[in-house]
Amino acid sequence: MADKKMVEEITSMDVDFAQWYTDVVKKAELIDYTSVKGCMVIKPAGYAIWELIQRQLDERFKAAGVENVYLPMFIPESLLQKEKDHVEGFAPEVAWVTHGGLQPLQERLCVRPTSETLFCDFYKNDIHSYRDLPRVYNQWCSVVRWEKETRPFLRSREFLWQEGHTAHATEEEAQERTIRMLNVYADFCEEVLAIPVIKGRKTDKEKFAGAVATYTIEALMHDGKALQSGTSHNFGDGFAKAFGIQFVDKDNTLKYVHQTSWGMTTRLIGAIIMVHGDNEGLVMPPKVAPVQVCIVPIQQKKEGVLDKAYELRDRLKGNFRVKVDDTDKSPGWKFAEAEMRGYPVRIEIGPKDIEAGKCVLVRRDTREKIEVSLDELEAEVGGLLDAIQREMLERARAHREENTFTAVGMEEFEKIFNERSGFVKAMWCGDEACENVIKEKLSVTSRCMPFEQEHIADTCVCCGRPAKKMVYWGRAY
DSSP states (O other), rough: HHHHHHHTTSSTTTOOOOHHHHHHHHHSEEEOEEEETTTTOOHHHHHHOOOOOOOHHHHHHHHOOOEOOOOSEEEHHHHTTTTTTHHHHGGGGEEEEEETTTTEEEEOOOOOOOOHHHHHHHHHHHBGGGGGOOOEEEEEEEEEEEOOOOBTTTOOSEEEEEEEEESSSSSSHHHHHHHHHHHHHHHHHHHTTTTOOEEEEEEOSOOTTTOEEEEEEEEEEEOOOOEEEEEEEEEEEEEHHHHHHHEETTTEEEEEEEEEEEETTTTTHHHHHHHBBTTOOOOOOOOGOOSSEEEETTTTTTHHHHHHHHHHHHHHTTTTEEEOOOOSHHHHHHHHHHHHHTOSEHHHHHHHHHHEEEEEEEETTTOEEEEEGGGGGHHHHHHHHHHHHHHHHHHHHHHHHEEEEEEEOOHHHHHHHHHOOSEEEEEEOOHHHHHHHHHHSSSSSSEEEEESOOOOOOOOOOOOSOOOOOOEEEOOO
16 A cells, blocks of 8 residues: 555646645655745755756757856845836845944845846946957846745746856847847757757847847646746847946947846746646656656566666766665555656566566656667667657647637637636737736736747737737637
8 A cells, every 4th residue: 555655645737726736846855845935945856856957958059159157145235226127126025234243234145036237237347449349148046035925946036047147249149149149048948858848039028128129938837837947138239328338349449248147047947847747746858858668577576686776876876866765665666756756767576577687667757658679778878868858848739739729809718717717819009008908917927929820810819900910819828
């Protein structure tokens, strides 16, 4: 019974998706709660996923000409006040430091919710000439936002992220960088996380505080809710004017720089769970699975079985992240544990297998069992991991297509959202008032105006006036 109980402890996603999610992050030991409300411990199994995300994203950044830096976590209040829209946007979420030791500070310091203002303060002294441009910097750090409602990985008061902050000589260069980094994010999500995304621009209502334009990648979770998975912002020269970031151009005139910023966070781990997970727990895409192959010895007390398991591990570990489950639990328990932790491939090997010179490979995503010769193990495992990675993306894309709908009028739009969640493609007139009506009525927001525009109707889904853009709408985390 012990083997069965372990899997039963995860609430079915169809019964209560929110509880299923919490059960998975706890049972898979990705996080633990702390004595500070809304802050979490990222445990080794969770942090190992972040390390793999960080490493592979950082490689892509460096290939795109990005350099890493580190700026302080404290921002003087006067700096934050310099860009009006920006401070208004973040004010409700800011945590303040008022004392240094026992002494009250002359000026309050904000714990960074984001670092635009610090980068601007740094750039105004660092950039003098067109020769100093572009500056394409990124930092890996944590930020603090005093959220009211929190959920592990998706929304916490302190979270880990990267924030890119760039400065350019021209508007065109800034725009090119903004879109280039969005594309880096989109490719990363699809190629590494096996999560398909919609690329597009946010409406003015949903854009970043202080930006000229915000671009986003939006993913659809298993429950039909959207998750903003990465954003890239074009700031124009607004911040530069507020902070006095000027440079002498080739024509010997003084000009303001054009800036961008872009970020991805630990909420990507939440996305992996909610796009790929099932009622047995995690299903990890191989490229971000801390353990890609778990070897389970059957009848491990019999002579030679554990030795063989270790031998297979040593053969595989040069190319794959592999472990042997040599605990004294029953094989059934180990299978359930491997499934719950989402290891992409499980290898089962016992005395009869060793005698026959073969083993059994089990796919986590489909539970398919494949008998393979021990002589061909490396090639078989490599091929299987590639297939799993590819097919996980295909399944996630199929799920998104099945849960993407089209609406021409408000009645149809309301009917869809009253019956289900998903993406709904519908036309919009460009008026924020219509966004507000839709949000109040249905708790639905504009997710993005996709780059790939479709003409669904001539009129706005909400007010019936002439339409300007096709928009993806959805309920979001």
